[in-house]
Amino acid sequence: MTVTAEDRMTTMIDARKGGRLTPGRKSGSARTKARAAGILLAPALIVLFAVTVVPIFYGFYLSLTDYNPVERAAPTFHGLDGYIRVLGMPAFWSSIGITLTYALGTLAIAVPGSLALAMLVNGTFRGVKLFRTLLYLPRVVSLVAVSTIWLWIYSRDGLLNYVLDVIGLAPISFLTDENTALVSLIVMRAWKALGGSMIIFLAGLQAMPRDLYEAASIDGCGRWASFRHITLPLLVPITTYVVTVDLIYLAQSFSEIYVLTSGGPLGSTTVVNMLIYKEAFEYFRLGEASSMAFILFALIFALSLFSTRVLSRRGVHA
Amino acid sequence: MTKRLAAAGLAVATALTLSACSTPAATSTDQESTHLTVWFPGNLASEIEWVNTTVVPEFEEANEGVTVDVEFVDWGDLSTRLSTAFAGGTAPDVFGHGNAAAAGFADAGRVLNLDDYVATLDPADVDDMVLLDHGKVDGSQYIVPLRGFGQLLAYRTDLLEEAGIDEAPTDWADLQAAADKLTVREGDQITRSGVIITADNPTSMSQAFGSALFQNDGDFLSEDGTEVTWDSPEAIEALDFLVGLYNGDDAVATGLNEPIAGSGAQHPLATGRAAMAFVDDATLKTIYEQAPEIAEKIAVAPPLEEEKQASFGGAGNGLFISADSKAPDAAWEFIEFLTSAEKAKEYVQVVGGIPARASLADDADLAAVPYIKPFADALPYFQGNPNVPAWTQLRDLLSVELEKALHGAVSPEEALTGSAKAGQELLSE
Known part of the structure; x- marks a missing residue:
């Protein structure tokens, strides 16, 4: 029996309509392929389910309990009590404010800074590749290692205070004064983020259609006007990506703050993740720590959605 | 046939996944051998070297059939590692921690009451272990201090x-x-x-x-x-x-x-x-x-x-025995070995701090160490945190x-x- 193209098409249409496949070699073959695909995908799906989906749901369940990993007693379900307690903690709201300041402050420096650097290294001057590599270098160094280096840079006998001393200025307690600690962290984190975002912006700049600039130039557009009316609008999708991804990452910051200030002085750098760590692993209140984690998740989700919407809209109207 | 194949594939995948997730028990004992897992807090290079090249080989030689796996856990990670190990049933047989943790672990039933083991010690030895009382919670011994601070x-x-x-x-x-x-x-x-x-x-x-x-x-x-x-x-x-x-x-x-x-x-x-x-x-x-x-x-x-x-x-870090240890006797042997007069002296020579034994206060070698002697002399005046x-x-x-x-x-x-x-x-x- 010969299978024609028409037969195959009929079978596909039947299948898409939800109709039963006609028995025979064609339908059996399709079923076998689907099963084979299922079998091949199963290990990956099981792993994904076991290490991602289950922990998320289990974490949510824990947030509704009083789970303490050190206690032998099974966790007691207490509904939303943990959330209510967390939302009533002044320290939690303070940490939310600090987290937002830290994330948005870092973005405010890192996004325009990395765009400026990308434009700088978008040219074809001598040594540009080396320059790009050097600028990208902080991105590939571990955050903990970078933090340790900055701990020395900011310390009382460190590089910055040495420079201040050389030029005759009084030393600054960068990390030990509540007025300067968070700003110092933001500067360090923005420096670390510059290289990665720069590369993404650079890719965007290099994909820009040249003819648009040529047309604008013929129409008498200056460099600033070209940047404002061509470059920026065309970079909106990339900017949206950079802002959203960095925001998600920065709102979960922990290690650099743990190394540099441990949340101090006077709690001025205590971000939400520092509180979560304390609740979970110093007080062993994993239930409440999970509640905090899910509130943080909701906050990050809302912020990401907001940034995506706002930036996309600006792109359309630019 | 296809159904069987699918079922077999799923079973194999599940088994592989689950086996990857599980970890072997911290302790295993059989008739011939006993394996002890020990977690020391900190990452001091000299301490790591001393424990791995001196303490463990000497202990294993003195206790035939007992093998010891030592892991050093950074202080910053210790609570995280311990809490997950307790929850997962993989706590080490012996673990080090600060004295201040004793009351919490004892209250949660995670560490062994060591009174019966301490009772087997020579009374002169107990008197000599001058920090031992600091490791008591409600009158019972839960931690054996290794040194003072x-x-x-x-x-x-x-x-x-x-x-x-x-x-x-x-x-x-x-x-x-x-x-x-x-x-x-x-x-x-x-x-x-x-x-x-x-x-x-x-x-x-x-x-x-x-x-x-x-x-x-x-x-x-x-x-x-x-x-x-x-x-x-x-x-x-x-x-x-x-x-x-x-x-x-x-x-x-x-x-x-x-x-x-x-x-x-x-x-x-x-x-x-x-x-x-x-x-x-x-x-x-x-x-x-x-x-x-x-x-x-x-x-x-x-x-x-x-x-x-x-x-x-007062008492600094010390050693606990996990309540879930399957080899508590061997675990105690290890603690006893490490707190012997000889090892207690070596310990402070390597790590610093106040020797855990009164007899070492006048030891000529330790008295010559300027960062040990004044602290050892001041031991009677030290007061620590409450054990609650x-x-x-x-x-x-x-x-x-x-x-x-x-x-x-x-x-x-x-x-x-x-x-x-x-x-x-x-x-x-």
Whole structure:
């Protein structure tokens, strides 16, 4: 029996309509392929389910309990009590404010800074590749290692205070004064983020259609006007990506703050993740720590959605 | 056939996934051999080398059929690792931790009561293990301290001599007077502190406060551990004294929150940014190791005496046996081996600190070590944290307010009465 193209098409249409496949070699073959695909995908799906989906749901369940990993007693379900307690903690709201300041402050420096650097290294001057590599270098160094280096840079006998001393200025307690600690962290984190975002912006700049600039130039557009009316609008999708991804990452910051200030002085750098760590692993209140984690998740989700919407809209109207 | 194939594939995948998720039991014993898992806290290179190349081989040789797997866990990760190990049923047979953790672990039933094992020791040995009582919770032994620690006043002999000060301070008035003379200012900036406390973070501030509190005959909690007493008049006076060192026109200290514990050559005593400093034995050791030429000019004073002679200190880290250990006898053998007189001496030679045995106080080798001897001599005057399960949370409540007071953000009285009220509520829960 010969299978024609028409037969195959009929079978596909039947299948898409939800109709039963006609028995025979064609339908059996399709079923076998689907099963084979299922079998091949199963290990990956099981792993994904076991290490991602289950922990998320289990974490949510824990947030509704009083789970303490050190206690032998099974966790007691207490509904939303943990959330209510967390939302009533002044320290939690303070940490939310600090987290937002830290994330948005870092973005405010890192996004325009990395765009400026990308434009700088978008040219074809001598040594540009080396320059790009050097600028990208902080991105590939571990955050903990970078933090340790900055701990020395900011310390009382460190590089910055040495420079201040050389030029005759009084030393600054960068990390030990509540007025300067968070700003110092933001500067360090923005420096670390510059290289990665720069590369993404650079890719965007290099994909820009040249003819648009040529047309604008013929129409008498200056460099600033070209940047404002061509470059920026065309970079909106990339900017949206950079802002959203960095925001998600920065709102979960922990290690650099743990190394540099441990949340101090006077709690001025205590971000939400520092509180979560304390609740979970110093007080062993994993239930409440999970509640905090899910509130943080909701906050990050809302912020990401907001940034995506706002930036996309600006792109359309630019 | 296809269904069977699919089912078999799923079964294999599930089995592989689950087997990847599971971990072997921490301990395994059979008729021929016993395997012990031991977690030591910290990442001190010399300690790691000594444990791996001396302690473990010697112990395994002396205990045929017992093998030991040692892992060093950074202090910062210890609570995280332990809590997940407890929850997952993979806790090590023996683990090290700070003495302050004893009450919490005992209360949760995670560590063995060691009374029966201690009873098997020679009574002379028990008497010699001078820190053993510090490891008791409600009269029962839960942790065997490996060494002691303490905070004492260290000072630069050259700077005191330069300022015409002949003797080390013995009380608060002496300390204040000496600090006034030793403080150097440029305009309104202090360029050399007369004296500093260890105030890296709120926790170390609570320890510095503990020293002053004990010297003024106060305490954190009542003797039975049911009432917060860190807001007593003695406590307020003690904090007022510390706050005065850092605040006001007559301040003699600067550098709150600077990380100075264990900072060796970067410690203000070594760099000359402080003439006197309250230091712990481990920090002094790092100064001797990293700035030996300056360390020669550093001397250590006995604990100050205000209402009584005292300072913050006592048992440092020690060893627990997990309540889930399948080889508790072998675990105890390991602890007994490590706390023998010979190993106790080697331990402080490698790690520093106060020897856990009284008989070592006059040991010629240890007496020659300048960062051990003064602390060993001061052992009877050291007082530590209360052994109550909620201490970590209570200490944090107090520490946050101590930090505010030291920065001059609230008065000592406000700091102590406010935190005491919250602490009492927590303690009563």
